[in-house]
Amino acid sequence: MNTATDPARSGSDATVRTEVFWGVDCGSAEIKVAAIDREGRLLTTRRCRTLFPLVEHVHRSLAGHGDELSAILDSDRAELPPDGRQPSLRPGHKVFATGYGRHHLGFVQGQLTEIKSHYLGVQHQLRLQQDYTIIDIGGQDAKVIRATPGRVEKFAINRKCAAGTGSFIEELAHRLEVPMHELPRLAAGHDKDLTLNSYCTVFSGQEVIKLLMQGERVENLIHAMYRSVVKRVLEMTAIDTDTLVFSGGVMNHHPILMPLFAERFGTVRTILAPNAQFCGALGAAIHGLNEESDDGLPNHQ
Amino acid sequence: MNPSTVDVGTAAVAAADAKQVMRDYFADLGAAAKDPARKVAWCTSVGPAEILRAMGFEVYFPENHGALLGATRVSAETIPVANAQGYSPEICSYLTSDIGACLKGVTPLSKAYGLDGVPRPDVLVYCTNQCKDVMHWFAWYARRWNVPLLGIHPPNHLPEVLPEHIADVASQFRRLIAQLEAITGTPLDPEALRLAVARSREATDLWESVLDTARTRPAPLSFFDGTILMGPIVVLRGTQIATDYYRTLLAELEAKVAAGHAAVPGERLRIYWEGMPVWGRLRQLSDLFAGNRATVVASTYCNSWIFSDFDPAQPLESMARAYLKIFINRDDAYKENYIERLAGEFGIDGVVYHAARTCPNNSNSAYNLPQRLAAKGIPGIVIDGDLCDLRCFSDGQSTTLIEAFLETL
Numbered sequence: 086m087n088t089a090t091d092p093a094r095s096g097s098d099a100t101v102r103t104e105v106f107w108g109v110d111c112g113s114a115e116i117k118v119a120a121i122d123r124e125g126r127l128l129t130t131r132r133c134r135t136l137f138p139l140v141e142h143v144h145r146s147l148a149g150h151g152d153e154l155s156a157i158l159d160s161d162r163a164e165l166p167p168d169g170r171q172p173s174l175r176p177g178h179k180v181f182a183t184g185y186g187r188h189h190l191g192f193v194q195g196q197l198t199e200i201k202s203h204y205l206g207v208q209h210q211l212r213l214q215q216d217y218t219i220i221d222i223g224g225q226d227a228k229v230i231r232a233t234p235g236r237v238e239k240f241a242i243n244r245k246c247a248a249g250t251g252s253f254i255e256e257l258a259h260r261l262e263v264p265m266h267e268l269p270r271l272a273a274g275h276d277k278d279l280t281l282n283s284y285c286t287v288f289s290g291q292e293v294i295k296l297l298m299q300g301e302r303v304e305n306l307i308h309a310m311y312r313s314v315v316k317r318v319l320e321m322t323a324i325d326t327d328t329l330v331f332s333g334g335v336m337n338h339h340p341i342l343m344p345l346f347a348e349r350f351g352t353v354r355t356i357l358a359p360n361a362q363f364c365g366a367l368g369a370a371i372h373g374l375n376e377e378s379d380d381g382l383p384n385h386q
Numbered sequence: 387m388n389p390s391t392v393d394v395g396t397a398a399v400a401a402a403d404a405k406q407v408m409r410d411y412f413a414d415l416g417a418a419a420k421d422p423a424r425k426v427a428w429c430t431s432v433g434p435a436e437i438l439r440a441m442g443f444e445v446y447f448p449e450n451h452g453a454l455l456g457a458t459r460v461s462a463e464t465i466p467v468a469n470a471q472g473y474s475p476e477i478c479s480y481l482t483s484d485i486g487a488c489l490k491g492v493t494p495l496s497k498a499y500g501l502d503g504v505p506r507p508d509v510l511v512y513c514t515n516q517c518k519d520v521m522h523w524f525a526w527y528a529r530r531w532n533v534p535l536l537g538i539h540p541p542n543h544l545p546e547v548l549p550e551h552i553a554d555v556a557s558q559f560r561r562l563i564a565q566l567e568a569i570t571g572t573p574l575d576p577e578a579l580r581l582a583v584a585r586s587r588e589a590t591d592l593w594e595s596v597l598d599t600a601r602t603r604p605a606p607l608s609f610f611d612g613t614i615l616m617g618p619i620v621v622l623r624g625t626q627i628a629t630d631y632y633r634t635l636l637a638e639l640e641a642k643v644a645a646g647h648a649a650v651p652g653e654r655l656r657i658y659w660e661g662m663p664v665w666g667r668l669r670q671l672s673d674l675f676a677g678n679r680a681t682v683v684a685s686t687y688c689n690s691w692i693f694s695d696f697d698p699a700q701p702l703e704s705m706a707r708a709y710l711k712i713f714i715n716r717d718d719a720y721k722e723n724y725i726e727r728l729a730g731e732f733g734i735d736g737v738v739y740h741a742a743r744t745c746p747n748n749s750n751s752a753y754n755l756p757q758r759l760a761a762k763g764i765p766g767i768v769i770d771g772d773l774c775d776l777r778c779f780s781d782g783q784s785t786t787l788i789e790a791f792l793e794t795l
Contacts, residue, residue, distance in 0.1 A: 185782045200790035226783070237794050239760075242787060244770050 103377060104177040107156050108369030109143055109193070110202065111135065111186025114224030114251060115334065118146045119366035120154055125209060125374060129154045130363045139186050141165055144172040147180065156180060181373040183365050185225075197372050199223070200240045204232050205371040206364030207330050211356065217328035220318060220346065221364070222335035224251040227318050231326075241322035247286045249317025251335045257310045260290045261303055268307050269341045275308035289313065315345045328354045332364040407631050408617050412499035418444040419505035425570065426505050428527070430520045431620055432690065432712055433513035434538065434559060434705060436586050439624035440578035441566050446505050447621050448523065451495070452480025455487055456665030456774030458494045465775055478519035479744040479774035485526055506531065509569055511562065513538040515715045517747040536565050540710055545717040547710045555706035580698040582624035583705065587696035592632035593619045594692045599639040600683040601732055604648030606639050609659045609682035610672035611649060619691040654679035655795055656733050658725065660686050660766075661740035661749050662773040667781070674785060678792045684732040686713055686725070686750075714748055721750055722758055729764045735795045737766035738788060743778035767791035 105128065110117040116135050120128040131149065136142050144165050147156040155162055161173045171192040174180065182193045183202035203221050216238070219230040227243040227250050247253050258265050279296065283289045293306050314335075329350070331343055336357060347355045358364050418424040427443035429435050431450070438445050455461045461479065464486030469475050471489065473482050487493055488504070495501040510524040510533055521537060528535035538558045541551050563574050596615065599606050607615070615635060622628040657675065659682045664671060675682055690713055697704035709715075713724060725737065737759065739751035746752065756766040769787050772778035 185786070188785075198786050198790035198793055200786070201793050226786075237790075239765070239794065240790060242783065242790075244768075 101176040103179050103373075105154070105156065105175075105179075106370040106373040106377075107147060107178060107180040108202065108206075108366040108371070108373070109147070109180060109182045109184075109187075109190065110199070110363070110365035110369060111139060111143065111182065111184035111190070112224050112334070112365070113185060113226075115362075116142055116146050116186075117363050117366040118143075119206075119360070119363045119370050120156070121367070121370045121374060123374070125371065127360070127367065130360060130366065132362065135186070138170075139189050140170060140172070140191075143186075143190060147172060147174075179373050181369040181376075183369040183372075195373060195376060197369060199226075199365055200228060200230055200237060200242075202365045202368030202372065203228065203332055204230055204237045204368065205375075206360075206366070206368030207332055207358045208232065208234065209367065209371045210359045210364075211330065213328065213330075215328065216326070217330055218324050218326040219330045219332055219358075220336070221331070221333040222250060222314070222318065222342070223333045224255075224335075226250055227314075227321065228333075229318065229322050229324060231324075243317065243321055246284055248284050248289065249314050249321075253286045253289070253314065253317075254310065254335065254339065256286050256290060257293060257307075260293055261297075261306060263303065263307065265338070268310075269339055271304050272307040272311055272341055274304040276302070277305045278312070279305050279309035281309050281313040284317070311339065311342055311345055314342060315349065318346075319349060324350075326350075326353065328356065330356045330358055332358040332361045334362040337361040404615050404617050404631070404635075407622070407627060409499055410627075411618075411621055412495060412501060415444055415446055415505045416499070416501040425508040427566075428507040428510045428524065430512045430516065430524075432516055432709055432714075433511055434562065434709065436579065436582040436624045436696075436701070436705060437559060437563060437566070437574070438511065440582045441563075441570055441574055442572070443509070443566075443570075444505070445621070445624075446507065448484055448504075449480050449520075450617075450621055451487075451493070451504060452478075452484050452774060453663075453665050454494045454498070455483040456480075457668060459666045459776070460487065460492060460494055461666065461774040462776060464490055464492065465777075475744070475775070475777075477744060478517065478523065479772055481519050481523040482744075483774045484523065488527075488530075507533050509533060509566065510535045511537070511566075513540065513709060514542070515540045515709050515712060517714075517745075519747075534565070534569060536562055538562060538709075540706075540715065542715055543717050544710065544715060545719060547707060551710055552703055552706045555710060556702045559702045559706065576701075579701045583696050583701040584698040585626055585629055586623045586693065587698070589619055589623060589625075589628035589632055590691065590693045590696065592629065592636055594689075594694070595636050596632060596639060597684070597688055597692070599636075599643055600649075600681075602643045603656075603733065604646070604650065604653035605656070605681045605683040606642035606647050606649055608649040608672065608675070609663075609685040609688060610668055610675075612685065612688035613663050613668060616688055616691060623691075648681075650676045650679060650681040652679045653681045655681070655735045655792055657682045657792075658684045658686075658729060658732065658734045658737045659740065660725065660737055660751070662742045662745050663687060664740065664742075664771045664776075664779055665773055666776050667771075667779065667784075670781070671784075671788075674788060675792075678789060680735075680792050682738070684728050684734065687748075689728075690714065718750075718753055718755060722755055725755075725759060726762060726764065729759075734764065736791060737764060738791070739766055739768045741768050741770050743770065743772045744775055745773055765791075765795065 117132045148162040156178045158173045179194045181195045187196045221228040230240045231238045427438045461483040465482045467486035468482035512520045512524045618628040693708035695708040751768040
């Protein structure tokens, strides 16, 4: 990991007041960035596919195009400087990282896990005053976060395999030769509740093939896939809540999952977090803002 | 079991030279294996080493070899060899690492200690107080090399260790002694057994004191140091060498405590490690905790070689009691109370449970224990992994789980 040492490049000049806090969420499928001002107001969000070298693509996301808000010095917006390949931040801008790639960005001013960042992103936007549970489904993991208005109480992440995550949906869409964006519409046309049993994405794919061979309708298989995602998430931990908040890219693109979760709970309030796909990035930015607050408390929620 | 050639990098304890003790141990084992006048016994790590020592055997512990294979990551090449021979990826990866290494003709002992290979045994002695995999493991060698295979089969998973359990195991020890006497041609000297038990007791008491220094804030040593420093208590129980080593080590640690030395500078959190080490990731995990200013101050694993019941006045009965009472051989209520007690004594903020894929016997997160302890105010997180088989371990996911857990504490 390269570490920036030049304050001008790192944006960590103590004499310059930080005006813009950036969060970068390096997920398995996409890099998401969000920027906020000192009042915690969302200034911009951007996303791009997770490609490598990671730092180059994060740099592009932070730089933006044309008139877009940029975290990068004008002189370096077009490409990374050759000396150490670390982005050069504008004075007054700071960047905080979360997601699986968070440890591979040497120039950032801080890091935090996806658990905390998603919580901060959700709570900052919703300002909930009671205990609640966040279900976040990302590209390669699913998280259940038990939260209070002030902190993460406990959490669970899917274990070992991809079942119940975006990768699972992607793999089955590929098997079924259905574009991802068509999945929710097709699932709505189901006429039968089927069950996919396997924990394993590959074996689930085999189940799907077998059912297709038996003449099963694609709509029913897609619906079964969504139900499988719900089952995989709910078996991660016991959830006792009256408020479910959904975040993450998968929920954003597959809102059909929300009622499927809700029907497993009886009476429950469900909320799709605003900017659901950016909650992690936003939370990382909020974390940066909190780090600078006088009292050190998460008082921007 | 310690792979003493692995440096986890915390350097909390340096002067007491575990490496030299282990070098001498293996050099002597290598010499004994080549000397027709000396006999080598293989023994499971919590097996009756004192009897073997008292009868003049040099004792080799294959689990130590398994740990070394894991720590050097040679396991990645040897486990698949055993898998292909019908030893499942789901069973003990010490077993598959070791049998695969034998089939492949490799051992880290060559590079680390200059041995030609593992020391060939004259007898194989196992005890199923930990698991039944050791029986299958030693049986493979018995078939391969036509070596006598002797086993102790204690009652398992005990809520309490009762007199009839002790009588049972002591009786099995007596039968074992008779079988060993047939191999050596010499009767056991009761005085030699008492001496071996006395030495084991002294060494194990010192080892306990060493671990207890981590009760201090900040702790002068961590679990990751412990996995290296525990070498002599595993492989040299029953000898004066182990006692001398731990006396020196304890003095060093007490001096560190007096000086306020911290294994993890700026110690902020104190963690309990439940389950096996992930041998191939010791350094990374040590760095991960240290980077979050968390010290793993106590563990079930390092504590497993504390045998406070050894009593030279009743050598066989006390050995039976000690080897029956080990954590892994107890019921879940005992384990819950044990961890709860240590959490209080060591000021634990949280527990990391390692669910080792191939070691269900030494993984304690599958029967609701983390939830029960959490309800008592001892939070925990479960990470999936393995002792040797890194196919079962995800670096990214484990890092996120541990860091997120530390964030919540």
